[in-house]
Amino acid sequence: MIEAKGLTKVYGQKTAVGGVSFTVQAGRVTGFLGPNGAGKSTTMRMIMGLDSPTSGDVTVNGLHYAQHKAPLHQVGALLDAKAVHTSRSAYNHLLAMAATHSIPTARVHEVIEMTGLGAVAKKKAGGFSLGMGQRLGIAAALLGDPQTLILDEPVNGLDPEGVLWVRNLVKYLASQGKTVFLSSHLMSEMAQTADHLIVIGRGRIIADAPVQDIIAGAQQAKTLVRTSAASQLSALLVGDGVRVDQSQTETLEVVGLQPREIAQVALDNNVLVYELTPQVSSLEDAYFNLTKDEVEYQSHMSGEPVAAAQEGK
Numbered sequence: 370m371i372e373a374k375g376l377t378k379v380y381g382q383k384t385a386v387g388g389v390s391f392t393v394q395a396g397r398v399t400g401f402l403g404p405n406g407a408g409k410s411t412t413m414r415m416i417m418g419l420d421s422p423t424s425g426d427v428t429v430n431g432l433h434y435a436q437h438k439a440p441l442h443q444v445g446a447l448l449d450a451k452a453v454h455t456s457r458s459a460y461n462h463l464l465a466m467a468a469t470h471s472i473p474t475a476r477v478h479e480v481i482e483m484t485g486l487g488a489v490a491k492k493k494a495g496g497f498s499l500g501m502g503q504r505l506g507i508a509a510a511l512l513g514d515p516q517t518l519i520l521d522e523p524v525n526g527l528d529p530e531g532v533l534w535v536r537n538l539v540k541y542l543a544s545q546g547k548t549v550f551l552s553s554h555l556m557s558e559m560a561q562t563a564d565h566l567i568v569i570g571r572g573r574i575i576a577d578a579p580v581q582d583i584i585a586g587a588q589q590a591k592t593l594v595r596t597s598a599a600s601q602l603s604a605l606l607v608g609d610g611v612r613v614d615q616s617q618t619e620t621l622e623v624v625g626l627q628p629r630e631i632a633q634v635a636l637d638n639n640v641l642v643y644e645l646t647p648q649v650s651s652l653e654d655a656y657f658n659l660t661k662d663e664v665e666y667q668s669h670m671s672g673e674p675v676a677a678a679q680e681g682k
């Protein structure tokens with residue numbers, strides 16, 4: 370379990386993490402989402418004792434990271450896949466880590482096989498592709514068979530087989546009662562992997578709820594309507610709390626009414642409707658809804674990223 374209380378990190382004028390409190394429970398996969406610069410990596414670094422909080426507190430399995438006598442058995446983390454000795458082989462990198470905790474060599478071989486690194490284990494880690502580096506980072510995180518796993522963007526650079534493997538792995542570990550905390554910018558992947566989500570924006574928690582609740586929260590009754598009299602039906606439907614967008618000649622998107630209510634209006638007015646399809650919200654919709662005011666680095670049509678707001682900078 371990870372517990373953060375009033376966790377704050379200020380760099381000069383910049384509040385990277387502004388007094389966040391949350392609990393990452395054991396036995397489920399908790400996703401950590403937020404726009405670029407929201408404070409995810411800083412939070413994870415503080416959990417791992419790599420950055421000290423300006424104020425507040427965070428513990429893993431009841432203790433600060435540094436208080437654990439055998440931390441590799443408590444918490445395994447992938448924070449920066451490039452943080453390896455570049456001229457050391459993957460095997461030797463893992464062996465060196467294992468030696469610090471008297472972890473048997475057999476476990477090194479085990480995590481190498483688990484992560485699909487067998488063929489390259491004796492090669493220098495500095496020459497690894499992004500995906501192979503991620504696999505090595507995950508192998509290192511798993512080495513001590515820790516109770517808690519923290520993975521910052523674990524699927525970044527992985528091929529589809531690797532993405533599926535990470536998904537199944539973290540779900541399996543959670544089912545075994547482990548605590549799994551992972552960040553990703555891939556919404557569809559997060560929707561399939563996480564049970565619970567913590568969403569952060571500009572250093573503050575903006576949602577902390579089960580994935581299904583977050584998706585349901587964004588859900589407005591939205592229906593795709595195909596009709597031969599789009600303008601007429603649109604005029605009949607539009608009103609208080611009801612929005613109608615006409616995307617094509619015979620296609621309407623109606624927000625704020627149930628399909629049955631739309632059908633009734635059409636029937637009462639003798640309008641032919643030949644399709645009524647309720648639209649289901651995705652995690653991506655919910656995420657954009659939640660973070661629309663929290664995006665600090667916004668892309669523009671020209672492709673040139675600019676700081677959308679200069680809060681604290």
Ligand SMILES: Nc1ncnc2c1ncn2[C@@H]1O[C@H](COP(=O)(O)OP(=O)(O)OP(=O)(O)O)[C@@H](O)[C@H]1O
Binds near residue numbers: 384411
């Ligand atoms: N060492 C540092 N010194 C100064 N500012 C920092 C430092 N580390 C992070 N920041 C700033 O703190 C904010 C949060 O950064 P952080 O890396 O935690 O965000 P993130 O949510 O992980 O972003 P991303 O999705 O881009 O990885 C950013 O504005 C970043 O520039």
